[in-house]
Amino acid sequence: MADMQAEAHGGGLVNLMVDEDRAGLLKDITMNLPDVNLSERNMCDLEVLATGGFSPLEGFMVRADYEAVLDRMRLQSGVLWPVPICLDVSAGQAQNLEAGQSVALRDPEGFLLGVMHIEDLWPADRQKEAEMVYGTTDTSHPGVDYLFNRSGDYYIGGGIEVISLPIHFDFKQMRLYPAEVRRAYEKLGWQRVVGFQTRNPIHRPQFEMTIKAMRQARANLLIMPVVGMTRPGDFDHFIRVRCCRHVAEHYPSDSQVMTLLPLAMRLSGPRDALLDAIIAKNYGCTHFIVGHDHASPGRNRSGGLFYPAERSRQVAAGHSAEIGVEIVPFEEMVYLPFEDEYRSKDQVAPGTDTISLSGSDIRQRVREGRKIPEWATFPEVVKELQRAYPPPERQGFTVFLTGLSGAGKSTIAKVLYSKFLERGDRPVTLLDGDIVRRNLSSELNFSKEHRNINVLRIGFVASEITKNRGVAICAPIAPYEVTRREIRGTIEAYGGFIEVHVSTPIDECEKRDRKGMYAKARAGLISGFTGVDDPYEEPSRPELRIDTTDLTPAEAAQEILLFLSNKGFI
Numbered sequence: 001m002a003d004m005q006a007e008a009h010g011g012g013l014v015n016l017m018v019d020e021d022r023a024g025l026l027k028d029i030t031m032n033l034p035d036v037n038l039s040e041r042n043m044c045d046l047e048v049l050a051t052g053g054f055s056p057l058e059g060f061m062v063r064a065d066y067e068a069v070l071d072r073m074r075l076q077s078g079v080l081w082p083v084p085i086c087l088d089v090s091a092g093q094a095q096n097l098e099a100g101q102s103v104a105l106r107d108p109e110g111f112l113l114g115v116m117h118i119e120d121l122w123p124a125d126r127q128k129e130a131e132m133v134y135g136t137t138d139t140s141h142p143g144v145d146y147l148f149n150r151s152g153d154y155y156i157g158g159g160i161e162v163i164s165l166p167i168h169f170d171f172k173q174m175r176l177y178p179a180e181v182r183r184a185y186e187k188l189g190w191q192r193v194v195g196f197q198t199r200n201p202i203h204r205p206q207f208e209m210t211i212k213a214m215r216q217a218r219a220n221l222l223i224m225p226v227v228g229m230t231r232p233g234d235f236d237h238f239i240r241v242r243c244c245r246h247v248a249e250h251y252p253s254d255s256q257v258m259t260l261l262p263l264a265m266r267l268s269g270p271r272d273a274l275l276d277a278i279i280a281k282n283y284g285c286t287h288f289i290v291g292h293d294h295a296s297p298g299r300n301r302s303g304g305l306f307y308p309a310e311r312s313r314q315v316a317a318g319h320s321a322e323i324g325v326e327i328v329p330f331e332e333m334v335y336l337p338f339e340d341e342y343r344s345k346d347q348v349a350p351g352t353d354t355i356s357l358s359g360s361d362i363r364q365r366v367r368e369g370r371k372i373p374e375w376a377t378f379p380e381v382v383k384e385l386q387r388a389y390p391p392p393e394r395q396g397f398t399v400f401l402t403g404l405s406g407a408g409k410s411t412i413a414k415v416l417y418s419k420f421l422e423r424g425d426r427p428v429t430l431l432d433g434d435i436v437r438r439n440l441s442s443e444l445n446f447s448k449e450h451r452n453i454n455v456l457r458i459g460f461v462a463s464e465i466t467k468n469r470g471v472a473i474c475a476p477i478a479p480y481e482v483t484r485r486e487i488r489g490t491i492e493a494y495g496g497f498i499e500v501h502v503s504t505p506i507d508e509c510e511k512r513d514r515k516g517m518y519a520k521a522r523a524g525l526i527s528g529f530t531g532v533d534d535p536y537e538e539p540s541r542p543e544l545r546i547d548t549t550d551l552t553p554a555e556a557a558q559e560i561l562l563f564l565s566n567k568g569f570i
């Protein structure tokens with residue numbers, strides 16, 4: 001059973017870790033239990049559940065709690081709870097499970113984490129969940145996208161007993177759980193603690209905001225960098241934690257404690273703000289900072305905000321008495337260049353000059369190798385970010401040539417390959433369609449499914465090369481837009497992605513017919529040939545479009561080299 005300590009949300013602090021004897025017993029019975037392999041998000045949830053960050057939850061939600069949370073933002077017991085914490089499984093897996101049964105919870109490699117006693121199994125109501133939790137069904141919202149495109153069709157709910165927490169090898173000393181953090185406060189003699197949760201490196205405005213909050217609340221500070229899942233495109237947590245560690249040095253001594261929070265953010269704005277305040281309560285905070293656009297999912301399809309920037313603050317403040325955590329709200333922090341100080345936007349007299357750079361602005365500047373002004377962040381942070389994201393001339397990149405067979409992809413790729421070797425400043429790898437099909441993908445055919453697997457493999461190899469600052473030149477047909485978009489996402493997290501649509505029209509490709517494939521396709525000797533009886537979806541926004549009909553290979557390659565030079569890569 002859950003072991004309770006004092007003062008957490010909805011009761012005592014939950015601890016779902018079992019002792020050694022119970023662990024031994026559970027390990028024995030799991031031999032005969034079906035396995036459920038947890039996703040990255042489930043693993044994050046399990047860790048927070050097990051250590052009491054989600055108190056009073058004692059397992060993944062059952063259906064009645066799920067529905068109550070969607071409808072009323074409460075558990076069926078009446079306790080305030082903003083977002084579903086559910087364990088999702090595929091429809092196939094759900095068929096082999098039933099209520100009343102126990103299952104072994106394992107990490108993706110099969111390592112045993114715990115046991116769940118299933119009380120409920122039900123189909124996810126994606127439409128309703130999206131509308132109630134996120135206020136939208138627009139899949140450009142990362143939380144909604146996860147719900148519709150990555151999460152399983154069914155949920156299983158019930159109590160869990162945890163044998164082992166997910167293993168982390170990084171920043172071990174900085175991973176404190178609620179009970180440990182509370183012990184640290186005791187040791188330091190802290191009565192009042194203001195929590196600050198962040199998915200960004202801490203820059204000057206956030207630092208100033210925490211200092212103001214500490215003064216205002218007469219409290220010490222708990223910094224919780226989120227190291228579970230944050231917004232796609234964020235700096236990875238290694239970089240963020242290194243930055244936060246530097247900034248921690250700037251606080252008065254013994255005035256802050258830092259712990260890494262293994263939370264999978266939902267990015268639901270106001271509902272996330274409530275969840276975060278509840279987590280802070282469970283980590284023993286008396287106060288919690290909710291700043292401008294808290295837990296923001298980014299912009300929607302038309303470039304607007306999903307939630308008004310002040311909504312999170314209002315919702316959190318509206319429930320602060322019930323949670324038992326005082327909300328310290330902040331408007332956007334802006335810099336006053338003449339005064340050389342930071343102020344919350346609502347504290348600035350009309351007509352005063354202000355400037356600001358958001359975390360996203362800074363990220364963009366770093367990636368483009370532009371300067372970051374001194375007032376915006378700390379020199380150690382800039383150094384850390386630039387080390388992780390050197391200017392384009394020291395980043396890796398991928399040139400991804402896509403187009404019909406015979407369009408000229410391989411030929412251009414070969415010219416580029418020689419040119420890069422001639423320069424000799426980065427390792428270069430040529431991933432031509434033919435070479436890949438012979439080596440990496442020899443078992444694949446030309447069905448839609450296999451083409452996608454083939455192209456994703458190329459993308460994976462190219463992303464590893466790009467991550468390690470090399471140049472990857474890829475030249476597959478890659479006929480499907482979604483697949484190309486997926487690859488772009490992976491590679492852009494590490495360096496440059498230059499999509500080149502080699503748009504030579506089919507008549508010209510067919511005229512060239514170097515391998516005699518078009519003739520065979522037209523004669524019906526081969527079927528499913530791209531451009532003849534198989535689709536090619538043209539890239540909608542490639543970096544370059546090159547029709548080789550009236551160009552030499554060297555001229556075509558030159559266009560790409562000029563583009564790369566213009567963007568600072570060479």
Ligand SMILES: Nc1ncnc2c1ncn2[C@@H]1O[C@H](COP(=O)(O)OS(=O)(=O)O)[C@@H](OP(=O)(O)O)[C@H]1O
Pocket residue numbers: 404405406410433434437446450451452454455475476477478479515517526527528529530534
């Ligand atoms: N059905 C069918 N459709 C298209 N292409 C075919 C097919 N069968 C064989 N080939 C030859 O395979 C080369 C394309 O392979 P890719 O790996 O680039 O294709 S894909 O990206 O996986 O769609 C391509 O080579 P390139 O001409 O160099 O592009 C073709 O010659």
Ligand SMILES: Nc1ncnc2c1ncn2[C@@H]1O[C@H](COP(=O)(O)OP(=O)(O)O)[C@@H](O)[C@H]1O
Pocket residue numbers: 403404405406407408409410411412475502512514548549550551552553554556
């Ligand atoms: N400007 C050009 N760039 C690339 N290839 C060209 C160009 N002009 C003519 N070609 C010819 O087009 C043919 C098909 O090129 P290839 O690189 O094999 O295409 P793909 O790899 O797209 O199937 C080759 O014979 C190549 O010499």
